[in-house]
Amino acid sequence: MSVAADITRAQRQAASFGVSSVLLGLCFAAACAAPFVLNGYGLYVLTLTGVFALVALGLNLLTGYAGQISLCHAAFFGVGAYATAILTQKVGLPYLLSILVGGLLTACIGAVVAVPAMRLKSLYLAIATLGFGVVLQKIIFEWRSLTNGGGGLALSPPAIAGYELGATGLYYLTLALVTLGIWGAWNVSRGRTGRALLIIKESEIAAGALGIPAARYKVIAFAISAFYAAVAGGLFAYLVRYIHPENFSVGLSIAFLSMVVIGGLGTIGGSIVGAAFYVIVPELLRGIKDAPGLVFGLLLVIVMVLMPQGLWGLVRRLGRRA
Amino acid sequence: MARLSVENVSVDFGGIHALRDVSFELESGAIVGLIGPNGAGKSTLLNCVSGITRPTRGQVRLDDAVLSALPPATVAGCGIGRVFQHPELVVDLPVRENLLIACHRSLGYGLVSELLKLPNVWAAERAAARRVDHVLERLGLSDSAELAIRNLPYGHRKLVDLGRALLMEIRFLLLDEPIAGLNDAEVAKLRDLLLRLRQELGLGILVVEHNMPFVSGLCDRLVVLDLGRLIANGPPVDVLRDPKVMASYLGEDA
Amino acid sequence: MIANLIVGGLAAGCLYAMVGIAIVIVLNITDIANFAQGEMAMVTTFFAYWLLDSVGLTWWQAVPIAVLFGLVQGIVIQQVVIRPLIGSPVLSAIIATLGLNIVLNSVAGLIWGHQTYTFPSPFAFSPPFMIGTVPVSVDSVVNIAAGLAIVIAMTWFLRFTWIGLGLRAASQNPTVARMMGVSISRTSAIAWGLGGLVGGISGILVAPSLFLDTNLMGALLIKAFAGGVLGGLNSLIGVFLGCLALGVAENLVGAYLSPAFGEAITFIIIIAVLIVRPEGIFGRVKARKV
Numbered sequence A: 001m002s003v004a005a006d007i008t009r010a011q012r013q014a015a016s017f018g019v020s021s022v023l024l025g026l027c028f029a030a031a032c033a034a035p036f037v038l039n040g041y042g043l044y045v046l047t048l049t050g051v052f053a054l055v056a057l058g059l060n061l062l063t064g065y066a067g068q069i070s071l072c073h074a075a076f077f078g079v080g081a082y083a084t085a086i087l088t089q090k091v092g093l094p095y096l097l098s099i100l101v102g103g104l105l106t107a108c109i110g111a112v113v114a115v116p117a118m119r120l121k122s123l124y125l126a127i128a129t130l131g132f133g134v135v136l137q138k139i140i141f142e143w144r145s146l147t148n149g150g151g152g153l154a155l156s157p158p159a160i161a162g163y164e165l166g167a168t169g170l171y172y173l174t175l176a177l178v179t180l181g182i183w184g185a186w187n188v189s190r191g192r193t194g195r196a197l198l199i200i201k202e203s204e205i206a207a208g209a210l211g212i213p214a215a216r217y218k219v220i221a222f223a224i225s226a227f228y229a230a231v232a233g234g235l236f237a238y239l240v241r242y243i244h245p246e247n248f249s250v251g252l253s254i255a256f257l258s259m260v261v262i263g264g265l266g267t268i269g270g271s272i273v274g275a276a277f278y279v280i281v282p283e284l285l286r287g288i289k290d291a292p293g294l295v296f297g298l299l300l301v302i303v304m305v306l307m308p309q310g311l312w313g314l315v316r317r318l319g320r321r322a
Numbered sequence B: 001m002a003r004l005s006v007e008n009v010s011v012d013f014g015g016i017h018a019l020r021d022v023s024f025e026l027e028s029g030a031i032v033g034l035i036g037p038n039g040a041g042k043s044t045l046l047n048c049v050s051g052i053t054r055p056t057r058g059q060v061r062l063d064d065a066v067l068s069a070l071p072p073a074t075v076a077g078c079g080i081g082r083v084f085q086h087p088e089l090v091v092d093l094p095v096r097e098n099l100l101i102a103c104h105r106s107l108g109y110g111l112v113s114e115l116l117k118l119p120n121v122w123a124a125e126r127a128a129a130r131r132v133d134h135v136l137e138r139l140g141l142s143d144s145a146e147l148a149i150r151n152l153p154y155g156h157r158k159l160v161d162l163g164r165a166l167l168m169e170i171r172f173l174l175l176d177e178p179i180a181g182l183n184d185a186e187v188a189k190l191r192d193l194l195l196r197l198r199q200e201l202g203l204g205i206l207v208v209e210h211n212m213p214f215v216s217g218l219c220d221r222l223v224v225l226d227l228g229r230l231i232a233n234g235p236p237v238d239v240l241r242d243p244k245v246m247a248s249y250l251g252e253d254a
Numbered sequence C: 001m002i003a004n005l006i007v008g009g010l011a012a013g014c015l016y017a018m019v020g021i022a023i024v025i026v027l028n029i030t031d032i033a034n035f036a037q038g039e040m041a042m043v044t045t046f047f048a049y050w051l052l053d054s055v056g057l058t059w060w061q062a063v064p065i066a067v068l069f070g071l072v073q074g075i076v077i078q079q080v081v082i083r084p085l086i087g088s089p090v091l092s093a094i095i096a097t098l099g100l101n102i103v104l105n106s107v108a109g110l111i112w113g114h115q116t117y118t119f120p121s122p123f124a125f126s127p128p129f130m131i132g133t134v135p136v137s138v139d140s141v142v143n144i145a146a147g148l149a150i151v152i153a154m155t156w157f158l159r160f161t162w163i164g165l166g167l168r169a170a171s172q173n174p175t176v177a178r179m180m181g182v183s184i185s186r187t188s189a190i191a192w193g194l195g196g197l198v199g200g201i202s203g204i205l206v207a208p209s210l211f212l213d214t215n216l217m218g219a220l221l222i223k224a225f226a227g228g229v230l231g232g233l234n235s236l237i238g239v240f241l242g243c244l245a246l247g248v249a250e251n252l253v254g255a256y257l258s259p260a261f262g263e264a265i266t267f268i269i270i271i272a273v274l275i276v277r278p279e280g281i282f283g284r285v286k287a288r289k290v
Helices: A003-037 A040-065 A073-091 A095-117 A122-142 A167-190 A192-202 A204-209 A214-240 A250-264 A268-284 A291-305 A310-321 B042-050 B072-077 B095-101 B111-116 B119-139 B154-166 B184-201 B212-218 B243-250 C002-030 C037-055 C059-085 C090-112 C138-160 C162-172 C174-179 C184-210 C218-231 C236-256 C259-276
Strands: B003-013 B016-027 B031-035 B057-062 B080-083 B172-176 B204-208 B221-226 B229-234 C129-131 C134-136
Touching: A003 A040, A003 A167, A040 A073, A040 A167, A040 A192, A040 A214, A040 A250, A040 A268, A073 A095, A073 A122, A073 A214, A073 A250, A095 A122, A095 A214, A095 C259, A122 A250, A122 C090, A122 C218, A122 C259, A167 A192, A167 A214, A167 A268, A167 B111, A192 A204, A192 A214, A192 B095, A192 B111, A204 A214, A204 B072, A250 A268, A250 A291, A250 A310, A250 C090, A268 A291, A268 A310, A291 C059, A291 C090, B003 B042, B016 B042, B016 B057, B016 B204, B016 B221, B031 B042, B031 B184, B031 B212, B042 B072, B042 B080, B042 B172, B042 B204, B072 B080, B080 B154, B095 B119, B095 B154, B111 B119, B119 B154, B154 B184, B184 B204, B184 B212, B221 B243, B229 B243, C002 C037, C002 C134, C002 C138, C002 C162, C002 C184, C002 C218, C002 C236, C037 C059, C037 C090, C037 C184, C037 C218, C059 C090, C059 C184, C134 C138, C138 C162, C138 C184, C138 C236, C162 C174, C162 C184, C174 C184, C218 C236, C218 C259, C236 C259
Parallel strands: B016 B229, B031 B204, B031 B221, B080 B172, B172 B204
Antiparallel strands: B003 B016, B003 B057, B221 B229, C129 C134
16 A cells, blocks of 8 residues: 555545444444334344444454453353342342443453463463363352352343333343443543553563553453453343353353454454354354354454455445445 | 663573673763674663663662663653664554554553543543654654554654654663664764754663764764673774774774 | 372373373474364364274274374465464464364364264273282373373474474574575474374374264363463473373362362463463573564
8 A cells, every 4th residue: 555545545534434423323323223123033133243242342452452362251251141140130239230240350350360471472361261261161160059050040131220121121231331332442442551552462572662561451451351241241141041151161252252353353343243243144054053163263264364354344445445 | 960870780591691790871961872793782781771681680770760670661661762673663553643652651541531531531632642743743754644654664664663762751762773774864864863852852862883983973972892791981982993892893813 | 099090190191291292393383372283183083083983994004094184184274274374473373273273173063963972992991001009091001101102202303303403493593494494384384294193193092081072172272281381381391291290180189179170270270380480390481582
């Protein structure tokens, strides 16, 4: 790409901002109208997409910006799910508060897992998170008194301020949280933390020379992504109303990673697109058990080798030519 | 006036003695050149000052504070800027964004403020943007502000790297082979820029370089390392005539 | 009783170690952690099963062919997936291996389904050796012997053969190695081939006791990494001893504390090592040139 192309791109970006705002507004309006248009199953799929989008937004900060690999985000998802369920059903906290507490608790656990590994190469974080993901699934399974172990937990519908949340209510809650999540991620990406993560990904030594403590910021990114995953887990638990340790395996963690990568690492649009992709493909390939895995795995490799910008990058390139 | 002191610094890597008992000082407003043949330990010394390498013995001090036990990010926060041999910039971002990264410490807002984009964040970002514009002007890069790094010629990338250090409100600047890869015009520009920075900001500058005309024209003093030892420390005119220095560069039978 | 646990732990540890050695060879020579190592081994083992079951070969005929398959599999993967990524950040290669992990798992599932198969071992019906009063199954002895043999063979190969020297040179300084005539792409292919070969051996040896299905190697992978972290990821001896130690620790902790704790010990060891001595017991700190 040439210098002239850079400058015209900057000018066009300024102009297209108006267009994207309108598009965004339309998307949001469409999202708000969805329950009136879709049937129960369609609404479920859309809510599930929102849940995974929330995971993806957080994971994108860790992998897309800070360049770190986590193989235990399914575990954080699970901790959030179980924590929210237990706090709501056994302790009696209001649903929203349970989600928040579950999120903060998981963020702390994330920080504890990450701190030993953060001064080292990203490989060590991947290994530590792989170990943690396996162990956490075991803990959920064994701690029968708290989690009912392999029997799973059946959940009654949640309530906010006394009003029971049906499918529509849960959908709007998810939409609200995803919107908040996007806004927060957008702010961080435009703020000093987002920029710090980018230089950390490029070179931790350069980051240090700029006064940015790399290890600390990697832990921060990790904790934020764990928080997002846990909140998503709290929504997920009450969407499916039955959670089981088998749900939260290392395979799901790799699936989360494939969401952000295939969608487009380092972009918010990529997180949303990746989540949608992740929900839709198994629906399309229903019946053939291993087909979705094959598709995701292949795409993961293909994206890394051929199109690092992911699906979102493809969409943007097409949009630019339009 | 601040003073950066390297005091009896020795660095051992396993069996290799990269630095042996090196001592010298850098005051604000002084430009000191660090020269010596390859493998002399110049980059290791810079790394000790930056906090990347911890001295096996000895210490680095900024006035009374001991720097050598501190992590690199803290050392940078004390006002020690570093420009590396190969600029490590975020290639997909434009020049302006890369420079904004350097404003990290001065922006100072907390994570919660950042997540919620509170008013103090808006104000801090605007102030940082103004400082970045100022540095862009000083370096003559204002026209390139929106260009992505990948489209920037090498000489300009090195300037951006320098710009990052300047944005950190530094008192001392460490430069590792700043003119490698630059043409004559760019070298002259850099030399003038460094002299102006010394004059206007009172920076103390430590330059590692191989190019003798450049260092003798720029520096007040030269420090010479050979095989980890400091063998000369004085004005360029004296140092370059020192027989020990000539022997280290040309070999013993000179 | 405790002797039983230790011997059992050593045998299990050797199985982890073989996966670990495969990982460490590839990691040290190409700087890429192959998170698909386990699945590659699983596919090789399924191939061996096919040779035994459908083609009707004996164990001693099928295994060398399957091991060769493992070697070829490693090279093919390196050429198709890894070589295009030379020069990209390490993150990309790790993600690619994770994708490979899913692909191999899915392909195996599509071809062989999700039932569990019994994989034969020629030593299943041999009477156990007796060390004093402790019976040691022949399988265990074979695993330990295989583990030792592989460590010795690989160490000898890397230290005393031309190809091995080339591999080590390429990993330490690719630029200079290239100038000396070492082909980086070829060393990378050899490294991945060796990884596939050793991994295949581990799968074939572990299948009789753990039963063959698509999840065979999943748990082993994390233990191999844990043992590697404990012993030192840049040392063949380190990963071997680390995995042995892990196997023994698992058995002892599992028997004397609780089985759940035995599993958790893997993770606890990883974190403890990362805090106290990140390069592992036998590892060396790699200095970075700035």
